[in-house]
Amino acid sequence: xxxxxxxxxxxxxxxxxxxxxxxxxxxxxxxxxxxxxxxxxxxxxxxxxxxxxxxxxxxxxxxxxxxxxxxxxxxxxxxxxxxxxxxxxxxxxxxxxxxxxxxxxxxxxxxxxxxxxxxxxxxxxxxxxxxxxxxxxxxxxxxxxxxxxxxxxxx
Amino acid sequence: xxxxxxxxxxxxxxxxxxxxxxxxxxxxxxxxxxxxxxxxxxxxxxxxxxxxxxxxxxxxxxxxxxxxxxxxxxxxxxxxxxxxxxxxxxxxxxxxxxxxxxxxxxxxxxxxxxxxxxxxxxxxxxxxxxxxxxxxxxxxxxxxxxxxxxxxxxxxxxxxxxxxxxxxxxxxxxxxxxxxxxxxxxxxxxxxxxxxxxxxxxxxxxxxxxxxxxxxxxxxxxxxxxxxxxxxxxxxxxxxxxxxxxxxxxxxxxxxxxxxxxxxxxxxxxxxxxxxxxxxxxxxxxxxxxxxxxxxxxxxxxxxxxxxxxxxxxxxxxxxxxxxxxxxxxxxxxxxxxxxxxxxxxxxxxxxxxxxxxxxxxxxxxxxxxxxxxxxxxxxxxxxxxxxxxxxxxxxxxxxxxxxxxxxxxxxxxxxxxxxxxxxxxxxxxxxxxxxxxxxxxxxxxxxxxxxxxxxxxxxxxxxxxxxxxxx
Numbered sequence: 001x002x003x004x005x006x007x008x009x010x011x012x013x014x015x016x017x018x019x020x021x022x023x024x025x026x027x028x029x030x031x032x033x034x035x036x037x038x039x040x041x042x043x044x045x046x047x048x049x050x051x052x053x054x055x056x057x058x059x060x061x062x063x064x065x066x067x068x069x070x071x072x073x074x075x076x077x078x079x080x081x082x083x084x085x086x087x088x089x090x091x092x093x094x095x096x097x098x099x100x101x102x103x104x105x106x107x108x109x110x111x112x113x114x115x116x117x118x119x120x121x122x123x124x125x126x127x128x129x130x131x132x133x134x135x136x137x138x139x140x141x142x143x144x145x146x147x148x149x150x151x152x153x154x155x
Numbered sequence: 156x157x158x159x160x161x162x163x164x165x166x167x168x169x170x171x172x173x174x175x176x177x178x179x180x181x182x183x184x185x186x187x188x189x190x191x192x193x194x195x196x197x198x199x200x201x202x203x204x205x206x207x208x209x210x211x212x213x214x215x216x217x218x219x220x221x222x223x224x225x226x227x228x229x230x231x232x233x234x235x236x237x238x239x240x241x242x243x244x245x246x247x248x249x250x251x252x253x254x255x256x257x258x259x260x261x262x263x264x265x266x267x268x269x270x271x272x273x274x275x276x277x278x279x280x281x282x283x284x285x286x287x288x289x290x291x292x293x294x295x296x297x298x299x300x301x302x303x304x305x306x307x308x309x310x311x312x313x314x315x316x317x318x319x320x321x322x323x324x325x326x327x328x329x330x331x332x333x334x335x336x337x338x339x340x341x342x343x344x345x346x347x348x349x350x351x352x353x354x355x356x357x358x359x360x361x362x363x364x365x366x367x368x369x370x371x372x373x374x375x376x377x378x379x380x381x382x383x384x385x386x387x388x389x390x391x392x393x394x395x396x397x398x399x400x401x402x403x404x405x406x407x408x409x410x411x412x413x414x415x416x417x418x419x420x421x422x423x424x425x426x427x428x429x430x431x432x433x434x435x436x437x438x439x440x441x442x443x444x445x446x447x448x449x450x451x452x453x454x455x456x457x458x459x460x461x462x463x464x465x466x467x468x469x470x471x472x473x474x475x476x477x478x479x480x481x482x483x484x485x486x487x488x489x490x491x492x493x494x495x496x497x498x499x500x501x502x503x504x505x506x507x508x509x510x511x512x513x514x515x516x517x518x519x520x521x522x523x524x525x526x527x528x529x530x531x532x533x534x535x536x537x538x539x540x541x542x543x544x545x546x547x548x549x550x551x552x553x554x555x556x557x558x559x560x561x562x563x564x565x566x567x568x569x570x571x572x573x574x575x576x577x578x579x580x581x582x583x584x585x586x587x588x589x590x591x592x593x594x595x596x597x598x599x600x601x602x603x604x605x606x607x608x609x610x611x612x613x614x615x616x617x618x619x620x621x622x623x624x625x626x627x
Contacts, residue, residue, distance in 0.1 A: 014565065018565045046469070046473040047472075049473075050469055054468070109454040109455060112458050113457065113458055116458060116461045116462065126430050129437075129438060133441055136438070136461060136464065137441060139461070139468070143471065146468065146472070147471060149561065150471055150474050154474070
């Protein structure tokens, strides 16, 4: 019974993210059996997990970054709208999904990047690149941690 | 201001294509005004062709300014507001007289030589280069031109004039660039001085792109430099002419000055471009397959990488269905198993932790250590009773329960494998994390403390740990 110290850097982004994500996962209690072959349910669950991953990552980063703020805002409004729409028959939900088609029919590279990075639509090129760099590092951490967790549980 | 006005006229005429014969222009003053109109119309086109086309215009204007016509300044004001550097540079030169020893004899330009001169100029122009690219031809033309000019002046002018003409370029050549330009600015515009300045500037402009081996080079270089400097001072956007002349010669100083002196827009643009380049470099290091060549391809690479990462998250979230299911029952069905395998994964979804984190952010390690042990014991007690309450307690504390193996794996996530090393599994590990919402202080003390085993104190085999953890 020798104490063995597993040292996790408490200030590391990945630790914080892991913490939050695992908690989100644990809170995602599925009373139904796991092996639900229903595609719709599987899709919904995976979507929830994905949202939880992004949410926990954004929360880990906090409000320091423009992309995390934009992401949190987007998720919150979406959740709010979803909650409100659940009561009514979600009519407006589909309408909001209309994407404005680019008149040229081809997005420039900068525009593509703006669409990818949350909150990138209202940024100038300089800060867009900065946010992209930070976003890429956070995404990479997120992927690594999720991969670890998945590997661990799939063993 | 009359000399200035005259020079302005001359400058405007410089932009004119060689459609109007010099003789006509300088013989008939009214025609100069017409030429101005032509100049204005054509100067846009002729910006890049300033050097050779200016030769004849310049000279004829120089000659025409000797008899003082009274042109109003308003006539000279170009209708188009886009004054090019070339347009104003001559004016600057005209405003500033050469400080060197030019005497009135220099003014004695012989108009009878004008035609010969002009013809020679035209020949040179035709033979020479229209752009700064063919520097050698322009240099040769300039050299020949200078020689012709000197010869013509020597023939018709006085010796003093000739010497003065020669002396001035020499003196200008010896001047420092800064001094030359300052002297240009400081000198009073005199008729002769302006003419000389015009000539020098003109010759320098001819020679701007090229390089001559002999003293003419000295003469032309400072001329060209000084020629360019006032233009920069005039806050003109560096037109193609000036920009074309700059890189061809080693004019570091002038370039710097020009860069500083030009309008703040270009400086701001340069700063912006530099910042963007910096950030692109930083992104290059992040993104694999850093293709350093092209900005566009780099952007494509970045976009692809971001899409790839997002796709990976999506795929992992789908494969995580097993994981989520595993975590939930793991948390719920803790009781009989050696719950010692598990580390409590805590911290609610952040929202509830806000207040708590702020309070606990101050002291990270010390207090967390103490509180950790306290928490541990409490958790151990709770776990003996009921897993659910223990979980609730932990969640209230902002703790997280996760298997040690997972914690190990996460800590070494860069080299994670499918079989994470399972260390000593007999122990609880309590992971305490205190909120992370504080934007200013990202302090979260996560400590794993080994506690006494709960439940069966027997050492548990790794296999058991694996099986217990992976139980769906």
